[in-house]
Amino acid sequence: MQNNPDTTRTPKELLNELHALVAEAETMLVGSVSEHSAEALGHLRARFTAAQERFNAACVVAKKNVVAGARYTDATIRENPYQALAIAAGIGLLVGALVGRRSK
Secondary structure (H helix, E strand, O other), rough: OOOOOOOOOHHHHHHHHHHHHHHHHHHHOOOOOOEEEEHHHHHHHHHHHHHHHHHHHHHHHHHHHHHHHHHHHHHHHHHHHHHOOOOOOOOHHHHHHHHHHHOO
C-alpha cells in the first residue's frame, strides 16, 4: 500500500480541517447569500468532499490495521495456547487484585 500525503493525516488534523470548513460555512450563512459567488460555494463543497475522502481513507487504513492485528493475535494464540492462557490468567489476577483494592 502506498502512502499518499493526502491520506496520511492524523485524526486531529482532519477534525481541525472539518472545523475550519464548518466555521467558513457559518460565516457564509451569516452574511448575505448574494455576497458569495457560486465559485466560493463550489470551492467550499470541493474542500468538504476532499476532507470526507481523506477521512474515509483514514478509516479504511485503520480498519485494515485492526484486522491485521486481530489476525496476528489469533495466529499467535493458536501457536502458543498454554502461554496465552497463562498470560491471560496473570493479567486477570492483577486486574482483580487492583479492583479489589479500590473497592475496599
